[in-house]
Amino acid sequence: MNSLIFRTIAPLLVAVMLVFSVFVLLRGHNEPGGGFIGGLIAASALAIYGMAMGVDAARTALKVHPLAYAGFGVALAALAGVLSILFDVPFLTGLWTIFELDEVEVAISTPMVFDIGVYFVVFGTIAAVALALEDEEGGA
Amino acid sequence: MEATPAIAIALVVLLPFVAAALAPLVYRLVGDFTGWVVALVPVAGFVALWGLLGRISGGEIITVAWPWAPSWGLELSFLIDGLSLTFALTIAGIGAFILLYSGAYLKGHKQGRFLGFLLAFMGAMQGLVLADNLVALYLFWELTSVASFLLIGFDHTRQAARRAAIQALLVTGFGGLALLAAGVTIYAISGGWELSAAGDLTSHLAYPLLVGLVLLAAFTKSAQLPFHFWLPNAMEAPTPVSAYLHSATMVQGGVYLVARMTPHLGGEAIWNLTLMAFGGATLLWGAIAALRQTDLKQMLAQTTLASLGLLILLLGAGTELAVTAAVLYFIAHALYKAGLFLVVGALDHGTGTRDITMLGGLRDPMTLSFIGTIMASAAMFGLPPLLGFFAKEEMYAALAIGQFESLLALVALVLGNALLGAVGLALLIKPFMGQLLPTPIEPHEAPVAMLAGPIAMGVLGIFLGFVPTLAGQLAVAPATSAILGVPVETHLKFSVDLLGPAFWLSLATWVLAIGLFLRLDLGRSLLRRAATTIGWSFDIGFDWLYFGIVRLAGAVTRLLHHGRLELYLFVVFALLVVAAIGPLWLLDGLPRGPQTLDLRFYEWGLVGLAVLGVVTVVCARSRLFAILALGVQGLAVALLYLVFGAPDLSFTQFMVEILSVVILALVMTRLDLDTADRRPLEDWARDGGVALLGGLAVTILLWAVIEGPFDVRLSTFFNAHSVPIAHGHNVVNVILVDFRGLDTLGEISVVMTAGIAMLALIRGARRSKRAEIAPVEPAPQRKRRAARKAAA
Numbered sequence: 001m002n003s004l005i006f007r008t009i010a011p012l013l014v015a016v017m018l019v020f021s022v023f024v025l026l027r028g029h030n031e032p033g034g035g036f037i038g039g040l041i042a043a044s045a046l047a048i049y050g051m052a053m054g055v056d057a058a059r060t061a062l063k064v065h066p067l068a069y070a071g072f073g074v075a076l077a078a079l080a081g082v083l084s085i086l087f088d089v090p091f092l093t094g095l096w097t098i099f100e101l102d103e104v105e106v107a108i109s110t111p112m113v114f115d116i117g118v119y120f121v122v123f124g125t126i127a128a129v130a131l132a133l134e135d136e137e138g139g140a
Numbered sequence: 141m142e143a144t145p146a147i148a149i150a151l152v153v154l155l156p157f158v159a160a161a162l163a164p165l166v167y168r169l170v171g172d173f174t175g176w177v178v179a180l181v182p183v184a185g186f187v188a189l190w191g192l193l194g195r196i197s198g199g200e201i202i203t204v205a206w207p208w209a210p211s212w213g214l215e216l217s218f219l220i221d222g223l224s225l226t227f228a229l230t231i232a233g234i235g236a237f238i239l240l241y242s243g244a245y246l247k248g249h250k251q252g253r254f255l256g257f258l259l260a261f262m263g264a265m266q267g268l269v270l271a272d273n274l275v276a277l278y279l280f281w282e283l284t285s286v287a288s289f290l291l292i293g294f295d296h297t298r299q300a301a302r303r304a305a306i307q308a309l310l311v312t313g314f315g316g317l318a319l320l321a322a323g324v325t326i327y328a329i330s331g332g333w334e335l336s337a338a339g340d341l342t343s344h345l346a347y348p349l350l351v352g353l354v355l356l357a358a359f360t361k362s363a364q365l366p367f368h369f370w371l372p373n374a375m376e377a378p379t380p381v382s383a384y385l386h387s388a389t390m391v392q393g394g395v396y397l398v399a400r401m402t403p404h405l406g407g408e409a410i411w412n413l414t415l416m417a418f419g420g421a422t423l424l425w426g427a428i429a430a431l432r433q434t435d436l437k438q439m440l441a442q443t444t445l446a447s448l449g450l451l452i453l454l455l456g457a458g459t460e461l462a463v464t465a466a467v468l469y470f471i472a473h474a475l476y477k478a479g480l481f482l483v484v485g486a487l488d489h490g491t492g493t494r495d496i497t498m499l500g501g502l503r504d505p506m507t508l509s510f511i512g513t514i515m516a517s518a519a520m521f522g523l524p525p526l527l528g529f530f531a532k533e534e535m536y537a538a539l540a541i542g543q544f545e546s547l548l549a550l551v552a553l554v555l556g557n558a559l560l561g562a563v564g565l566a567l568l569i570k571p572f573m574g575q576l577l578p579t580p581i582e583p584h585e586a587p588v589a590m591l592a593g594p595i596a597m598g599v600l601g602i603f604l605g606f607v608p609t610l611a612g613q614l615a616v617a618p619a620t621s622a623i624l625g626v627p628v629e630t631h632l633k634f635s636v637d638l639l640g641p642a643f644w645l646s647l648a649t650w651v652l653a654i655g656l657f658l659r660l661d662l663g664r665s666l667l668r669r670a671a672t673t674i675g676w677s678f679d680i681g682f683d684w685l686y687f688g689i690v691r692l693a694g695a696v697t698r699l700l701h702h703g704r705l706e707l708y709l710f711v712v713f714a715l716l717v718v719a720a721i722g723p724l725w726l727l728d729g730l731p732r733g734p735q736t737l738d739l740r741f742y743e744w745g746l747v748g749l750a751v752l753g754v755v756t757v758v759c760a761r762s763r764l765f766a767i768l769a770l771g772v773q774g775l776a777v778a779l780l781y782l783v784f785g786a787p788d789l790s791f792t793q794f795m796v797e798i799l800s801v802v803i804l805a806l807v808m809t810r811l812d813l814d815t816a817d818r819r820p821l822e823d824w825a826r827d828g829g830v831a832l833l834g835g836l837a838v839t840i841l842l843w844a845v846i847e848g849p850f851d852v853r854l855s856t857f858f859n860a861h862s863v864p865i866a867h868g869h870n871v872v873n874v875i876l877v878d879f880r881g882l883d884t885l886g887e888i889s890v891v892m893t894a895g896i897a898m899l900a901l902i903r904g905a906r907r908s909k910r911a912e913i914a915p916v917e918p919a920p921q922r923k924r925r926a927a928r929k930a931a932a
Binding site: 024028029030031032033034035036037040041043044047067070071073074077078081091092094096098107109111112114115117118121122124125126128129130132133134 | 787788791792795796798799802803806807810866867868869870872873874876877878881882884885888889891892894895896898899902903
């Protein structure tokens, strides 16, 4: 899209959206949000980036094929489930460690890792489709 | 050293499979000597089985079982009795010569794969005759069909070979399904998977069904009328395959099945008469068809049909003498027929042709082949003192007992044997006697590996003929006992009763055979003319059925998968209407509808916004505008969610709406569509009607859901446990990533797969578009590489 204003604003917008998507992802367990919605926001950010700067720039920014992110996400989610085997509990049982960091309670858990996997799957898939559709010339 | 039964079974059934996997590797190591190496596998099996012969002929029955699937009550159980041992020894013994022969026959070819297939077949066939468990029996049965498919189609570049392979697989695989059904039925009746424990099944209600299923399996495998057509076509396979699978062993699988089932199903008229009728018909059909052929291999294939029919006929007669004759004939036939096939392969190898009218006077250049043929043909002709003679004497004696059906069978037997005898004479005299005819290749003798089999089998046939009592004690009587289910003593002895009816019938057979041989050319031309006049064969019938099914499938597919998007959508939404309203209407569950509408002004505003969006979609002139209006409607709904207390849902709805608008707009700009919608009026009315009905149906359904009692068990559970055990306040998210994590894992896999599919679609559409514009030069790279190779 050949608009100077859009091209100037887009990187800023994209950066804010990406940070926001991570925020939404991480707060999901206790407030509205989560991996799915976070992934959608991130994918929208990438779609905007692609429109503003061109598909090739968006692909370069991603480093790897967007579907690779999706595959990584499925693998991560599955890994979060498999981790339970180390503790001799059923597949996908939630495992938690909660510790104090500077008087703030921080919780690391397998459901969180699982949710990050969901985030990557949604982001990767939607981004792949959006970029392929935006791409006028080359192969997807 | 005597092998224990378990080791013997492992050597006989499992070792060939292992060797099959290793055969290509062996070929890489020893090259053309592979045949000699892998032939050791059946030799080891033969030796192991031979060690058990004493115990079996003493009346013992040995069972071996390993746990297989204990939770299903399945054991991999094997049973060695006279019947299975006779078959297993034949398979191993002939198999050794076949492997040896194949190595020489395919000299210089890549034979690793071929020998591997043969070995795998051997293991499957041994499993088939030794298995006691019905599931294992079915498994090995189908494995032999698969191996046969691979071997017939070995020369897969020829269309005829591919067709024959598919035909054989379809026919025998179809019979295999019948066998599976029979196995399940027997399990349902007897409560166990072991056939040996099934007992007598003749009095059960399902007996006629069982007979039908078992005979269907046996007749397809053993190529009985009307399933005989696949066997002559299977001669597309390399000659050692024809010798081994399609005369001596695999096609005998059906005969084996009938014999094995005789104690459980035999003795009733429906069993005996069906077997005799189909067996007799196949005997005469094959024997007559053999006269019509000029290709040596085809002649042998047709006589194999006849011999299979003869065996089925004898098992159908079912008396002690008849069954003894069947076992004797099985052994004799396996020896002489495999020998003949191998000699034909040697002739083909040595002269370059298999046409009987083009061969003559080969006794000098191919003396050893000639000797092998003499012994095999004599057995086929039934000359004393060969084993074939005793088999013939025995079957005549069995049926010359005066009942109507056995007399009819006797006539068929004499006629069939005479025809077979004539073919045997032709096979010996035409190619070897008379003047030496010019052949495509200068006639030369085959290598020793190719002659070892015919000579050894011929000598064995003669040897056994001299010691019929020994053969009777070791194999025939134990096998007969196993088939009849009662102990049988052998009565075979080395003598001929010159006054008995059997001998006179043999004499008549010989005279008839010689007469037929002298009139062979006339008979052939008459039969050929008859075949052309009829113009139809079972083979053509198979094609008709086969392509009929393909055409039917095509027609059904075209009917349902017509490729018209608007019709797909119409059908989907129309069915949605039916599915949503139909049950509610029929079961009297239509909702009463909202009694009062108590909405605040801003809620009314949001509803109004949504309605405005929908109306705009319908009225919009351009597609892009319609997409944007759809987004407005979606955002209004998202706001409604927010107002009614579902922030999560609303959040997601916002994002989904935005992305939908973006992606829809992108898709629409890609498709070369009219900017506006120009449907004719009737389409417009149809689509609009379905759309309205669909909306109405979903509304009614949702109302009905709301009006029904709300089951709070799940929400109570999730609300109560979300924080204490899952450490999360957002119940929706906790359900997604923890309580129902497995569902989510499945869903994200689907999301990713759908993404891959979408990319493929987008790419495919793009490629076809590009192909329309500029056709791509096919594989320029390969051309360049070939040019470089030529230059080098």
